[in-house]
Amino acid sequence: MEVAVSSSDGVMGPLLGKLADLLAGKYGRIRGVRGEILSLQAELTSMHAALKNYTMLEDPDVQVMSWISLLRELAYDTEDCIDKFIRRLGKRGRRGGFKELLRDTTRFLKSLNSRCGIADHIDELKARIKHVKELKDCYKLSEILCSKTEHAAVDPRLCALFAEEAHLVGVEGPRDDLVKWMLKEENSSTKDRKVLSIVGFGGLGKTTLANEVYRKIQGHFDCQVFVSVSQKPYIKNIIKDVISQVPCQDGSTKDTSDWDEKKSIAKLRELLQDKRYLVIVDDIWSTQAWNNIKCAFPYNNCSSRIITTTRIIDVARSCCPGSDDRVYEMAALSDLHSKRLFLKRIFGSEDHCPDMLKESSNEILKKCGGLPLAIISISSLLANRPVVKEEWEKIIRSIGSALENNQSLEGMSKILLLSYNDLPPNLKTCLLYLSVFPEDYVIDRERLVRRWIAEGFISEERGQSQQEVAERYFYELVNKSMVQPEDIGYDGGGQTSLANRQGFIRRLSIQHIDHELAHLLAQEDLSHILQVVRVWKSMI
Known part of the structure; x- marks a missing residue:
């Protein structure tokens, strides 16, 4: 749940930055346009402040998550509208000074309804903003935030x-x-x-x-x-x-x-x-x-x-x-110790593993990365499944979703989320971005921080450039043991949730594709994808 909150926060930051740039640039000097931008900026800034408060909740309830989902799609659509406006207006621009720009812009704005429908989009966005704002009051989300108190929970350790x-x-x-x-x-x-x-x-x-x-x-x-x-x-x-x-x-x-x-x-x-x-x-x-x-x-x-x-x-x-x-x-378990722990938990001894499962066990251990908690949790899950290769391969394909939906892995999920929940919103956004890279992919630091900047995740801070701030974020993730400097990967388990997503897909990372996933993708609107990461395996 916390992941959805933070991904929304990552959408709002770049959008507000884009609105600020519009106000500071030539488009902000156009009468009528400036008023629309200021109106959007004021409403979205207020919503962004509320969203930051929700990122501090360890377990947001269903109403909070529903509101956040609406806000995320609203932010994406608003950004699309702004980009379309800038692109269309930019094509009409002339050299020759402000008067020529204003004259050309005025003619263009008068024909927006018939020529590109942007005015209609703006009116629709304003109505949706009003609706999302009213829902926040209707759900009494501010009261939920204030009433959230610490509750006694069993320590997962x-x-x-x-x-x-x-x-x-x-x-x-x-x-x-x-x-x-x-x-x-x-x-x-x-x-x-x-x-x-x-x-x-x-x-x-x-x-x-x-x-x-x-x-x-x-x-x-x-x-x-x-x-x-x-x-x-x-x-x-x-x-x-x-x-x-x-x-x-x-x-x-x-x-x-x-x-x-x-x-x-x-x-x-x-x-x-x-x-x-x-x-x-x-x-x-x-x-x-x-x-x-x-x-x-x-x-x-x-x-x-x-x-x-x-x-x-x-x-x-x-x-x-x-x-x-x-x-x-602490170091991760060696391959030998990982295998010994995994097979001992399932079969009582590493010598009792059937030959047909040895390849599958190696793939599972590779995903566990020498993490004892992961090995123990996954082995406990498999111990209750039929000892057949198909069942093990199913777990390999769906480890990510199993963390969310299987009670036997709940303890592991909570322990891993402790580190994530401790991050400030800006670092959560940067960490989540790593999911666009394939599994077992070593990411160049310079390339990563440049992409954070290009996505709009990084803002200049007093005395520091965007590059310096981005690099500081990277080293903070290393310091908090969230990033390994020479081995950064993603488990690729998120692909199974595509069918349940409402709205548009913005970034798509595919680690493995089969007929079922291909069928799901065929039913999705992929026109709004900003980035597609290469397919990890060809379709069977």
Whole structure:
């Protein structure tokens, strides 16, 4: 759902920029035309502001999505009308100054109804704008936005905390390395507090690895604590959670119900002052959250240890400012470990996979890209399907849609969406644009940022050109583990939703085409496609 919201936001930005350019250019000086442009700009700017608020919703309801769909098509049609106006008017333009332009333009505008119908289109757009605006009030969308409150949800990472060691694959090497590093000063004279920060994309197994290290070394510490931060941390509750896990010397319980943030931090520091503590601070999303939390853990010369996990490289570095601290970047599973985990989950052993499914299993693992969460989720789905090649090939063709529609993959979908939802609207738009490239396609950075600029996704900012802003966006996506600098791909699963789309298709990316998809495409209006990406496989 969030993807639809952000794609709409990406439409509105370029459209408003185009309207601003019209006002600043020669067409904005034409009486009547300027008024129409100003009217469109005012209404669409207001709608764009509302749309930006909706991008902050993690789970927009049906009415919100319906309104957004109408607004998206309205924005596209408005842009088409403006382009047609500029193209037709540009052909009539003369050299010779403003008077000649005005005279020619006036004659042209008088004949718009009969010659190209643009005036009718403008009137229609104005009526649709009014309708969309009225629907927003009718649906009471502003009230929905205000009433959206946090609701208690099951943490999708919960199962990682209780994973059985015997079921894990590929963890032993990193775990043993980190355990050795965490304990290497145990017999030395230096007993400073050290921080290990594990960083990587969602689903790589950061929490699982941190918990495995925790299990191996917890016996070396006076107290052990695990606390999750999440995207919207409530620092006072986090500190109170830690306090509840630290034993009191006199065995008494701690009533923290009326404590504020300052008192909670002071009490925790007091409890930990003379203890060798081990703390896991899981799922940190900002340097500010870490700065608010770290002051609660004192430097007490007891060889204490803190393990943090995050998806953001800059956050990991902020957790580890000292020369004795360590940032550990998670890597995807190797092909061998991926295959072992996948087949073990389905057949109990990699040796029990039928020969007819080996090629299909390799294709599925290629799509999973060494992501443990993806491998576990897809293998769980296949474990409940008939062990026949046709069923596996069906999953290969529809992994993208299966993420949306299959309950067994819901946890994986939510974890992957956490990173996407954390992006600001401008970065969401730029990230979604990567879907126009074929699967396993390595994208040149310069080419990508130029295309972002050409699409109108990038605006100049104070002191920075469009090129500089676009490059900054690229590196922000890298920093947030959303883009791999040398291996950017798209799963190609979106093609199955064509038949359900209302309105026009603007960009079409085809990774695989068969008779069913060809039939769907034959029924679609493809006249408005702005860009077609090459067919990945020829039709069977």
